[in-house]
Amino acid sequence: METSTGAVGTATESPASTWQKCLAALLCFGATLVSGLFFNEAFRKTMRLMNMTFLIALSVGVFSALLLNDFFPETMLVLIASSSKNANSSQLEHKLRGTYKNFPNFPLVGPIVLFGIILMFVSDQVIHKATGHSHEMEPREDSPASKSSHKIWLLLIGIGIHSLLEGMPIGIEKKHLWTIAVSLSIHKCIEAATIASAMVEMNRMYCYVIISIYSAMSPIGILTGAFLSASPQSLTVDLLTLILMSLSTGVIIFLAFVEMLPKVIECERTMLVTKIMCIVCGYSAVTGAAISFNLYFGDHTAPAEE
Template sequence: MDQLLEVKIGCLAGLLVVTLICGLIPAQVKWFQSNMARGKHRRILSCIGCFAAGVFLGACIMHMVADALGDIQEELKKRRQQGASMHKQNSTSEGDDDDEMYPFGELVISAGFFLVFLIESVVLHCCPKAVHSHGDHNTEEDQKDPPESHSSFRAFVLFLSLSFHSVFEGLAIGVQKQETAAIQLCLAVLIHKAIVVFSLALKLVQSGTPARWRLLYLVVFALMSPAGIGVGIGVSLYNSDGTSLAQALLEGVAAGTFLYVTFLEILPYELRSHESPLTKFFFIGLGFSIMAIIAIWA
């Protein structure tokens, strides 16, 4: 077997195992269930939740949005160059400048944002209880508790958008042409995935997602990067890039959906908690900083 292929298969197995282990920790350990937390326990969970919010914010801006914008711009540039060569036109013509000035990548990401907005609006209009999974409580004791995550639907969207992105992360590993490059990228993705899947599992627990669905989400999510590596291996073997633009557009839509959930669900939920604003700022900033550092290698 080719050594490069062996390295990629090893990366596939490592990503699958690490993702499953890190994802099962908050899903299976009752200590992480916020409805059981009181006093110091609740404060610690709040800090962990703020850290997770920072992780999602960093993953959103530094990874998903950045990757989508870069890939879409690269694919559009390729097609402009191909069109220019076919029509024997200068690539710096006025028409090309106009194309380069228009933010197509931002438009695709915005389409993903509004797609989730539309779906949630339709679901909320037709069946309000489908989005707000917890009833309103007016007792004094309930008001002292931290605000509950209110959207099982948004938790599903979070899982879906992260799964899309995981496929593309795996794809990037699978198409590498050197062993060292594949290993370096895999290590960065491993760290990224371990933190993100832990945070995802924590959000699934907080949103009240049933245990069997949590387990299904985590198993499917764990399979996404390995599946991407498998697709990448196939693409590298057959040297086919005919679907690269479609992949870039899908990544942009996934980034837009993640943008929606990050800013309308995750951050508002954590910012409504009863902890000190400076404490929340510190842990959100810490989570974002880790994702920003990982972006140096990923």
């Protein structure tokens, strides 16, 4: 989770008030909602002109960019703090060893991410059986909506938790509120396009409900951060944040590389080059957008100099 303490703006900038944080939450909600609805309609029209396999390949590229450029780095930022006195250890590990004297030197992120992947795999199998898969002599086909609806909810859980945690630093932030809020809103618009691309075969009203729920997650995080900004961050909060970030990373890994990528590989093997290009285009679009607004808004992840 990003800690926005960069030196953007002047040193005399006044601290952000609670109502300003509420306005920032409203901005983030509105931008994400409009973007999600717009891209959902755009992808529905594009689906008539473009093979669905290519859209899935595009989504795999987008998810890969979110994982490699966003989820993994932010998870490690929670674990590894540059202010740690020991370069070979992390601030969170120092806190754990300070509380639990026998805490082992063991990587925390990997096992939690793996648990998230296994949890999503088990959930997927349970939901498959609950929606009609059985061992009867005449198995019945699931409808496209029933096949994809539970995957959308898994996606919403993964990205929703991540969005909630992304919003919290804005609520805690004392200065540079609007610069960071606009940057987050642009980032949320890109993620909203990803969710919209995964729902093109679903009922419109169902899509609108899911997009609305997703749009509310970061604003809820902003308001939660504003509520918690008066109290110091504890070991419990640090550890809970790390667990949730790692679980959400595991969810997205499962959806991108277990659910989506096999479909891209199996369908139309003769179109391999086109599918690879779609994956690369999806990755490049998200990465290019991230680089563009990071260059414009500056680096917000650099720690403040003492």
